[in-house]
Amino acid sequence: MRSSLAEVAHLTDQRSRAQARELVRKAFLYPVRHGSAEAAARLLADHDEQAITRARGPIAGSTIFVREDVLVRVVDLRGSVDDDPAVALGIDRSAAARFGRLLDTGDVDTDEGLRRLLANCAMTEITDRRASLDA
Numbered sequence: 001m002r003s004s005l006a007e008v009a010h011l012t013d014q015r016s017r018a019q020a021r022e023l024v025r026k027a028f029l030y031p032v033r034h035g036s037a038e039a040a041a042r043l044l045a046d047h048d049e050q051a052i053t054r055a056r057g058p059i060a061g062s063t064i065f066v067r068e069d070v071l072v073r074v075v076d077l078r079g080s081v082d083d084d085p086a087v088a089l090g091i092d093r094s095a096a097a098r099f100g101r102l103l104d105t106g107d108v109d110t111d112e113g114l115r116r117l118l119a120n121c122a123m124t125e126i127t128d129r130r131a132s133l134d135a
Helices: 014-022 037-053 085-089 093-102 111-121
Strands: 006-012 024-030 059-067 070-077
Touching (some): 024 085, 037 059, 085 111
Antiparallel strands (some): 006 059
């Protein structure tokens, strides 16, 4: 029980259910500063909610988990994470500086900083279990 993560946001684009097999699922473990996980999770959820409402946008779904200073985000993307590291990471470029202050990492205002963060916080997939769309 102590090692579980609480789900703080689960967002999906209901229009993308038919294309579920075409989506790329990625998970990220964000290096948040002590006491900043909840605030960072809210920024990520706001970003993802706006991205999902755009028709055929790059994000089809997102689930965010938090426990103390652990922040994990699982995202279903239409395309590669390399297409736009800011979108894959859930960072709104206009709020990158604010989000960066919540992280225990370097610069996230530049493309190079975003690519470095993407490489450092991408999690390795062990298994990917999805519920049947017919269920």
